[in-house]
Amino acid sequence: MATGKKQPIVQFKGIMKRFGKVVAVEKMDFDIEEGSLVTLLGPSGCGKTTLLRMVAGLEEPTEGDIFIKGVRINDTPIHKRNLGMIFQNYALFPHKTIFENVAFGLKYRDVPKEDVTQKVTRALEMVRLPGVENRMPSQLSGGQQQRIAMARAIVIEPDVLLMDEPLSALDENLREEMRREVDNLQQMLGVTTIFVTHDQREALSMSDKILVMKDGRKQQEGPPEVVYNEPTNHFVADFLGHSNFIKGEVVAVDDQHVDVRIETGDVLFAENKGGFSKGDAVEMIVRAQRFDAFPMEEFEPTEGLNHFEGRIKDRSYMGGEVSYFIELGNNREIHVISMMRTRIYNLGEAVSVQVAPHHCHLIALE
Numbered sequence: 515m516a517t518g519k520k521q522p523i524v525q526f527k528g529i530m531k532r533f534g535k536v537v538a539v540e541k542m543d544f545d546i547e548e549g550s551l552v553t554l555l556g557p558s559g560c561g562k563t564t565l566l567r568m569v570a571g572l573e574e575p576t577e578g579d580i581f582i583k584g585v586r587i588n589d590t591p592i593h594k595r596n597l598g599m600i601f602q603n604y605a606l607f608p609h610k611t612i613f614e615n616v617a618f619g620l621k622y623r624d625v626p627k628e629d630v631t632q633k634v635t636r637a638l639e640m641v642r643l644p645g646v647e648n649r650m651p652s653q654l655s656g657g658q659q660q661r662i663a664m665a666r667a668i669v670i671e672p673d674v675l676l677m678d679e680p681l682s683a684l685d686e687n688l689r690e691e692m693r694r695e696v697d698n699l700q701q702m703l704g705v706t707t708i709f710v711t712h713d714q715r716e717a718l719s720m721s722d723k724i725l726v727m728k729d730g731r732k733q734q735e736g737p738p739e740v741v742y743n744e745p746t747n748h749f750v751a752d753f754l755g756h757s758n759f760i761k762g763e764v765v766a767v768d769d770q771h772v773d774v775r776i777e778t779g780d781v782l783f784a785e786n787k788g789g790f791s792k793g794d795a796v797e798m799i800v801r802a803q804r805f806d807a808f809p810m811e812e813f814e815p816t817e818g819l820n821h822f823e824g825r826i827k828d829r830s831y832m833g834g835e836v837s838y839f840i841e842l843g844n845n846r847e848i849h850v851i852s853m854m855r856t857r858i859y860n861l862g863e864a865v866s867v868q869v870a871p872h873h874c875h876l877i878a879l880e
């Protein structure tokens with residue numbers, strides 16, 4: 515294609531889903547590009563599963579349209595949508611062999627018998643479990659069973675792969691491993707994937723694009739680094755990562771900086787990305803990892819950075835890093851996660867804190 519931009523393969527246009535009085539999904543417009551991995555991220559009950567079930571054909575939209583490859587599919591029955599699905603509890607058929615489980619999706623697709631064997635073998639190779647055709651699901655571990663579920667979903671060569679919290683039943687280590695596995699498989703096959711999770715780390719590490727949802731509404735969409743570094747509202751900043759929200763008022767604006775007087779009386783400056791003028795009430799968002807804390811006696815301020823003083827109020831040692839709550843003036847405190855470039859500070863110790871203006875992200879006070 516001449517434009518170089520990939521075409522959307524799935525499109526939601528004004529999609530809304532109501533269950534009685536409950537609005538599960540509210541006026542959603544969203545495009546998913548071909549070959550990409552998109553995660554639907556948000557707290558429990560925000561409508562992730564409902565959105566996915568509408569793509570799958572398990573739920574009918576109350577309003578709006580869903581398109582796959584440019585064709586409106588609202589009324590297309592499930593078996594005519596070429597989709598692979600993987601859910602939280604892998605739901606393999608316990609009394610069928612692995613071969614039968616994986617071949618299941620091909621049954622209704624008029625695939626010649628010899629091709630079935632070949633496709634199943636290939637799918638099992640893709641999930642790195644060759645040769646388990648004759649075993650029963652109970653003879654495989656949880657992680658292996660989930661890979662079989664993946665094999666069953668990809669064997670039909672789906673247009674879109676739908677995954678609803680597929681890793682949440684696994685323990686933390688296995689989950690990490692499987693996360694990489696899903697990621698690799700998706701890239702190898704180049705299959706468009708919609709992945710539902712409420713785990714921000716999962717979303718950040720895997721996605722080409724994240725759709726952050728709350729109460730059925732889209733909060734923000736974008737690549738992980740944009741959603742993480744440039745959250746458009748308080749909810750998104752709070753949901754992803756450890757954020758400090760510092761209220762203040764814009765006291766000056768020039769080409770480069772927006773100066774904000776915060777509640778301690780200190781004036782901090784943020785990079786000027788436009789949109790703010792003197793007198794605006796703002797929230798300054800700073801990630802806990804972006805602050806650097808220094809021992810008072812050694813501190814030499816770096817020009818061009820914000821710096822202020824505080825006192826260690828609380829600390830927790832977390833192995834590779836230390837989490838501090840630092841008390842500023844006027845009863846305000848900030849959360850700082852320090853990679854221990856110096857030493858561990860004592861409770862009550864006075865420290866100097868520094869942060870670069872480009873790590874101070876401003877949003878309008880809601």
Ligand SMILES: Nc1ncnc2c1ncn2[C@@H]1O[C@H](COP(=O)(O)OP(=O)(O)OP(=O)(O)O)[C@@H](O)[C@H]1O
Nearest residue numbers: 533536537538557558559560561562563564565712
């Ligand atoms: N069949 C249903 N009947 C009535 N209400 C429903 C139904 N399915 C979902 N809901 C409601 O719709 C809202 C969205 O539910 P959904 O399952 O999509 O959330 P979710 O984001 O997947 O949550 P979780 O992370 O807990 O899986 C919730 O308020 C839920 O109670």
Ligand SMILES: [Mg+2]
Nearest residue numbers: 562563564678
């Ligand atoms: Mg769900």
